[in-house]
Amino acid sequence: MEKKVLFCATKDYHFEAFHLPYFKWFKEQGYKVHTAAHGDLNLPFVDEKHVIPIQRSPFKKENIMAYKELKYIIDNNNFQIIHCHTPMGGVLGRLAGRKARARDTKMLYTAHGFHFCKGAPLLNWLVYYPIEKSLARMTDCLITINTEDFQLAIQRNFRAQEITHIHGVGVDTNQYHPVSIIKKTELRIKKDYCDDDFIMFYAAEFNKNKNQQLLLRAFSLINDDVKNARLLLAGDGPLLDECKKLADSLGIGNKVDFLGFRKDIDELLKISDLAVASSLREGLPVNIMEAMACGLPIIANDNRGHRELVSNGQNGWLIKGNDEKSLAEKVIKLAGNFAMRKTLGECSHKMIERKYSTKKILEAKSEIYRTYMVDTEERVWGIH
Structure with a gap:
């Protein structure tokens, strides 16, 4: 059985801006790379692109359709890993992946800055905090990208299987560097x-x-x-x-x-x-x-x-x-x-x-991914 990974986010330009090196890495490990997001960008290293109408606001009715489409995609593919990004990508991906997770698909979520933090509006705490805390129970690995979010998730007892901290998504130092x-x-x-x-x-x-x-x-x-x-x-x-x-x-x-x-x-x-x-x-x-x-x-x-x-x-x-x-x-x-x-x-x-740098972050992320790369044959036979 072929190995597959699904990346889920609100908009596909999020992938183009931040995740292409990680798509490439998965391809090098022999994985089929799938994406699920709103948008029609042509992304390299992607084997199958699923366009779904995810909206940024949790109150948009289009997210109900997006959830149904995403659940169908996940239920009809044997993804070894699902990695969710952005608040709504994280919400819909984890909700839609509950049945797959019961079959041993590993659910990762990167919080690119919780909307609730010190000094954030009370409305952000009222809306986003209970959502993120409850969905942490459906998360095998919660990845935070700054110290404050990492400490908050630990102190507030977010019940993800693992909570970790890496330094962002990486910067391409071949493109961004000092000049003479x-x-x-x-x-x-x-x-x-x-x-x-x-x-x-x-x-x-x-x-x-x-x-x-x-x-x-x-x-x-x-x-x-x-x-x-x-x-x-x-x-x-x-x-x-x-x-x-x-x-x-x-x-x-x-x-x-x-x-x-x-x-x-x-x-x-x-x-x-x-x-x-x-x-x-x-x-x-x-x-x-x-x-x-x-x-x-x-x-x-x-x-x-x-x-x-x-x-x-x-x-x-x-x-x-x-x-x-x-x-x-x-x-x-x-x-x-x-x-x-x-x-x-x-x-x-x-x-x-x-x-x-992208090099440093890729090293850190690949270690996390390898932790959840159960051998395909073991998954089929339920051995782990």
């Missing part, structure tokens, strides 16, 4: 920026959580001190137009570039001097890890995901409580000190190489 001054200049010319521009960069969807307004307000405070500053904001989203209006009202519209959705994030990071991040809640932010891999210092709003990555005075600073004045002061300090930027950036890069 000459290469940086070449890339700046290509993208119409000047050598003496001081470029700050943030890539994120424009929504309430990502909180780009903080960056705009802080940027307006550095105008007199850093006259050559530029703020690059990549991404789109529901609050994009509102942020453009705010930039104009603050008098900084000519120094803020709203770049829209981009596929050249690696090059944009390589032309930058500093990465900034304003989000209110993060699990373990890939955008910050990519910036660190490119050797950038980080100034970020204080939250559990940023605390995992940024150490004050070592590779950047954390800003408490949406304090735009403090953020601006740190930017001014770095803008005028190339040596400090270089030192902090080197620390960022070394941290990624040591703990967060």
Whole structure:
């Protein structure tokens, strides 16, 4: 009997962004790789792609149909491992896989940042906490990606068979890495920026959580001190137009570039001097890890995901409580000190190489996967 693994998530771009190296690894182990998610991307290393109408909100009626379709897929395939990602992918995958789990299919779930955490809205605790705690009973391995979530799952007695912690999904250091001054200049010319521009960069969807307004307000405070500053904001989203209006009202519209959705994030990071991040809640932010891999210092709003990555005075600073004045002061300090930027950036890069590269995460994940790879013949005969 052939060996199969199913990856389940809300949207298929989650796989494209984070999981292709793990698809490839399973193929190398002789597995057929299946995916279940909403979306029509053509994904490499996938043998069978199941398109199902999963929605992000737990209150959408389409999720009832998605559950039925996913249950049919799971019941009619002998998956050895099912690995669920994203909140709704995790909910539907584990509910739909109950019968399969009784047949010894192993159920893994990666929590990419619990929606309930210190400082999260009460509604998040009321909605998501009881769901995650109850579904932990249907989970063979709960994988957390930051220390706070790991400790919460242990302390709150989540009853998964195993609870573990790995450092995220990994950063491709072949793509994201520091460049020489000459290469940086070449890339700046290509993208119409000047050598003496001081470029700050943030890539994120424009929504309430990502909180780009903080960056705009802080940027307006550095105008007199850093006259050559530029703020690059990549991404789109529901609050994009509102942020453009705010930039104009603050008098900084000519120094803020709203770049829209981009596929050249690696090059944009390589032309930058500093990465900034304003989000209110993060699990373990890939955008910050990519910036660190490119050797950038980080100034970020204080939250559990940023605390995992940024150490004050070592590779950047954390800003408490949406304090735009403090953020601006740190930017001014770095803008005028190339040596400090270089030192902090080197620390960022070394941290990624040591703990967060795709190579390191693949090593950690493959150990977890091997734990649940019961021999196919043993599964057929019920021997384990």
